[in-house]
Amino acid sequence: MFRAPLPQQAQRSQTTEAGPSTASSLPADGVVSTDGAPLPPAPGASAEGDSLFNRVMADNPYFSAGAGLMGIGVVLTALRRSVTLGATFAQRRMLVTLEIPSKDRSYPWFLEWMAHQTAAQQKGKAKAPGLFGFGQGLRSHELAVETSYKQHENGASEAVFNLVPGPGTHYFKYDGSWFQVKRERDSKLMDLHSGTPWETLTLTTLSTSRNLFSNLLSEARELAEASTEGKTVVYTAWGVEWRPFGKPRRRREMGSVVLAEGQAEEIESDLKGFLGRGKWYADRGIPYRRGYLLHGPPGSGKTSFIQALAGSLNYNICLMNLSERGLTDDKLNHLLGLVPERSFVLLEDIDSAFNRRIQTSEDGYKSSVTFSGLLNALDGVASSEERIIFMTTNHFDRLDPALIRPGRVDIQALLGDAEGEQAKRLFIKFYGNTPSEIEGAVKGRIMREGEVPLSDEEVETMGNEVQAIVEDEKRQGRAVSMASLQGHFIRNGAKESIGGIRELCRPLEQQ
Template sequence: MSSLNPVSIPPEVALNVVSPAPIADAGGAVAAPSFLKSFLNDNPYFQAGFGLMTLGVGLTAMRQGLVLGTTALRRRMLVTLEINNKDKAYEWFLAWMANQNVLQAQRRTMLTPWARSHQLSVETTVEHRKNGSSSALFKLVAGPGTHYVKYKGAWMQVKRERETRSMHLVSGTPWETVTLTTLSRDRKLFSELLSEARDLAMRGQEGKLVIHTAWGIEWRPFGLPRQKRPLQSVVLAPGVSESVERDIKSFLERRQWYADRGIPYRRGYLLHGPPGSGKTSFIQALAGSLSYDICVLNLSERGLADDKLFHLLSNAPERSFVLIEDIDAAFNKRVQTSEDGYQSSVTFSGFLNALDGVASGEERIIFMTTNHVEKLDPALIRPGRVDLMALIDDATPEQARILFDRFYGGNDSVGSNITGEVEALSRRLGDIVQEEMRDGKRISMAALQGLFIRNEARDAVATCRDFFVVRRT
């Protein structure tokens, strides 16, 4: 068999094969070869495949350059603000977003500063009352995803992200962040928006008392803010309310005095007396008059140990009282253990160290209450841990008359508008309280208040003797 010889193709034919058809000009003449045609035909490296590789490298470089340019442009033209759920502004901002959503639903117009969100989350607050009833409140906020806000003429992108792979060790809630992005020229709007969100949150608490409870190692508001109770509405024995109020106001005005002398800036109060005398009510009214909140601490709470107690007392919210009720019953069982063997109660020595030890915090006001002051360890009530003790006792004749006048004075609850009859009944009530006290019987202010709520003035005075009890000293 004869071997096959490669066919030789003349250069003219090869050129006609790979070259594009000549382009004729308007007059019919063939145009000159373009630069691209000359490059493709005359460059041996391109024909060998290097040209395609070079073209790919060039396109990749252009793509990376475009990405870098876009990133640099975003850095110069856009600004980002990140808020995580450990910051107080996180809840304020979500509440602000929910409020804007409500405004848009009410107005039904595009003039509202909020673009309606289609990704929502629900936050449920459940409040359990002492009488066994409960109520649940639902609040719709922007859910995880991307949302858009138009605030004061500037559009902002709001991205809420939730990290499901890592949880808060104590509360078990996932970590979340809200990221706001807008043009760099509008960065000043971030501060204005957060200030507006803060004012909106504070407006809901204005003139109200916020109760905080311990949630792990954090303080969280419990239920809705409550109406402040006027201080004069709590009727105590003459001089008791004024003495405590004067002491705490003096303490709040002497911060620098404490610092100059190296004295820890903290104060402890112990209110003792029989049940129903008004200890807790007085603390609530005092906090409201000073625009303070209350942090309720239960020393018998499951899972509360010495280290968590240190953290809670050292990180109480600003302008708040720490309230520990029934302190005499807190250490009946020094150590309580759960089924899994976890210690669920603080120790007495740990509590003392938390009050004034090396690890204790400053800028703190603690109120403790007890019905049996005689049961308290002297180490607990020594100066430095308890700086002022006040007896909140059962009703005296004067207290009973003051409370009676506030319920019935100036109205027709006795069946007539005769003020003299109210005064006569008030004096009669005072005499009854005085007579019963001589016989060793007492009546609490809570019992008198309940009596006045349920009865008219004449019936209240006529039946009040049934509510006196003998107090064991």
């Protein structure tokens, strides 16, 4: 049968009365709200886990605080990394660092400069303008002490305690810039010769100008040189380097040593002609070095003359002992190549070290320096240039001809016993009334109480008498050394000394 469709209004009424059909009106998941409205579709398993995690994170304060702390840590780590990189960049770009090892020559200069600043502050007069017109200030809380002794004119000595910056960190201001100084000591590295640990000075400043370091070290060097101005420094060999021996000695002038007429002037003139002619020697292919041999009996003034010559030319002396234990051919050659500038090398009593090439001493010790090693060090292929060597001996006949040939010894000078003219000049120097104009020369003995100074005529007459006595004794085969005469004049007055000169004379074979 065919039914006609119901009217639209009838369909709506029928639907309302009977309710929706189960298949068409229920949602797909079959969930209906209380008011009959369908709920949204339920999430899947993944959505349920995320929702649960979010609710737990939102409801748990510990998780929230931990997340916040983690975020702060990440930020701080990034910030610290940025600061480190920035500091490294600034240090490379803005900080200048200088390292001075204890083996460097400027190391003692700078320590002396710092000690000078500390001493000035202790006395309440910190150094305002330096040698270059710069102002300095030193701040140090880690100090060390250096004890020295000061000799007074009356012979008494006084201990002087100098507080110097010790190992640690120090600060000072120089030319408007602050410097940090770290004095570090490595106890694992030791100097076997001095027994002192290895040290390093590290200077750091916030400045792009490196001239500050040059100026500072130049000032330190000038300060060190000022402390030795007018003095002679004697160096000795310590292992493979030269080090000052004792305190600098007062410079001795040429007039303090009385040699035969014209002898001192001849040697000094030859040495002055050699100095400053390095280019002349180099242009002609001649090694730029000079050797002198002074020989004669003991007390003739060999060593004293070398000291006076060094003082006259503002030179220092490097004293070399060829019989020193541990000295080898290599060390000798190395030391002669590292002689400090403006220094003589002095080989005293060269005959005792190499007596006819016999190098074994009485106690059985055999020198490590060979005769051929000495010859090669003097003028071999590896020998250094710009060097002045003085040798002394009391026994010229014991020297090997190979040692004193030209090229190794350029000038030989005999400094013998006192001649009559020498004795006269020494007498006038002691008892003359004219004040000595030579710094460091023999000033004469201490005048006795009530003693009347001699007139110039009396001194001249008595000097002639001294000359006659010495010449007469020499004709009889007897002589006296200049050292004996000097000691005799110091102890006695003018008239007493004349009477005792003959007693000082000894036969020539006993000199």
